[in-house]
Amino acid sequence: PGAPGTDLIKATTRPVLIMTSYSSIRSAIDSMKLGAVDYIAKPFEHSELLESVAKVLRDHAGGIELATADEFEPPVHGMIGSCTQMMELFRRIRKVALTNSTVLINGESGTGKELVAKAIHKLSSRCGNEMISVNCAAIPENLIESELFGHEKGAFTGATATRTGLVEAAHGSTLFLDEIGELPLEAQARLLRVLQESEIRKVGSVQSKKVDVRLVVATHRDLKQLVVDGLFREDLYYRINVMTLLIPPLRDRGNDILELADAILIRTCKRLKTPVLSFADSASQAIAKYPWPGNVRELENAIERAVVLAEDAVIGEELLAIETEKPRLTEIVAEVPIAASAAIEELSLEDYFQRFVVEHEDMMNETQLAKKLGISRKCLWERRQRFGIPRKKKQEA
Structure with a gap:
């Protein structure tokens, strides 16, 4: 009693599982270098502890080489990081890649969510097929169901030929849905069917087709809050929130x-x-x-x-061209009432963009906003992400 836990690692030939607080992961890694086989970070669920112990027992009984500190190295070329949060992320990427479970990647815009998705795919058994990536926010709402699930000829005006959707195109591979929080409710219902039944139905079709797709999704938004606001299906949320990876902000x-x-x-x-x-x-x-x-x-x-x-x-x-003392644009706008009568010519382009979008988004759709600003829809979406102005969802009547 009173001796460092690392002494126990040296004193026994039995496998040692380290329990540690999230802030002490670095010491857990050092313990693994001394011979500990794995660690589990507090707080954790009881079931997670049982699963970790069971894994150690299975691996030890079968003589399999146990976990090493190499797990904390970047899983694929191009990923960089040695801070505690990134090393834990690398470890979890390796773990989830070996399964077919749905993965939810959460992180601010620009943190590298697609890079994490690619790492999961590259380390998975599906790596022989190309991963299909979709940015849900960059596709117009009236086209997203057709893009994802395909359509039959004549299903709607302009559907001059049968089209294969991106979900079907990802058969046998990984489908990455970025910004899933922007997915319309109708498309959410179809996606739920894919997860529940492993099948799709094209727009305008009465027949379903089986698909084998591993789903990885990402968002910078709080999906729980979107569920509360009625903008995201609760049943879909629980279906995609199987394995969660959190990317720390830079x-x-x-x-x-x-x-x-x-x-x-x-x-x-x-x-x-x-x-x-x-x-x-x-x-x-x-x-x-x-x-x-x-x-x-x-x-x-x-x-x-x-x-x-x-x-x-x-x-x-x-x-x-960075201003280290300049507060974030969203912080500036939060302090200035929208109705303020500052002259337009005194505003920066960023301020003008922010004010115009906030003042007109209830009266215009994304296409109209982009046209008025003289930019493309994609450019409008990118600026929304950069300035932290999420697109408002229309509540169903």
Whole structure:
């Protein structure tokens, strides 16, 4: 009693399962390096503990090589991170990839949810077939059912030929649905049928067809709150919330930020066929200090812009065009009433975009908003993500 738990690992030849708090995962990894076979992070469900113990017993009885600290290394090339949250994410990716369970990836916009989905697919038994990726927010509401589930010829005006949907195209593979929180309720009902019955029915068809699809979904929204608001089906929520992976925002990843920045800089220089550049100390300090509301995507854009504009081998802080003292746009708007009578010419383009969308989204659909702003629907969606303005759902009567 009173001795460090690691002494027990050294004193026995029996497999040791570590129980640790989430904040002590680093010590759990060190314990695994000393010989512990696995760990389970608190808080955990009773069933999760039983499953972990059962796995250790099975593996030990069969003489199978047990878990090692290698589980915490990036699962695929291109994934970078050594902070506690990312190492736990890497470990969970490896675990869920070996199953056919539905996976829900949660994280802010720009954190790399599709990269995680690709890693799961690449490590799965379905990796021989191409993963099908769909951004639910980028497809017009009146077309999304046809895109996902296909349609028969003549099913609606403009349906001049039978079309295979993306769910069917993913047969034998993985279907990744990004921004599933934007999926209309009608399409949610069809997706639920896919999960429950493993079958689809094309728009305009009376016949169903069996499909073998592994579903991975992602969102930056609070699906539980969407269920409460009547914008997301409760039964579908429980169907997709089998295995949940949480991607931390870039601002919470500590030294990962500079590690990522260096890797992105090398990759960007190679892609743009420019000599390899480096960051000045001031640029590195700015990168580490900035909160990166757009996460990795914003970091990639800032670095690409700097590489294009660089006139020598060192990138200075000014080329990154980031303001370390500037509050997030959503925070600014929250403090300013929409009805404020500030002159339009005094607003920045970002402020004008935010105000226009908030003031007109109840009166216009996405197509009309985009047309008035002189941009495409896709560009409108991208700016909504960047500025944190989710699209409002229409309540059913």
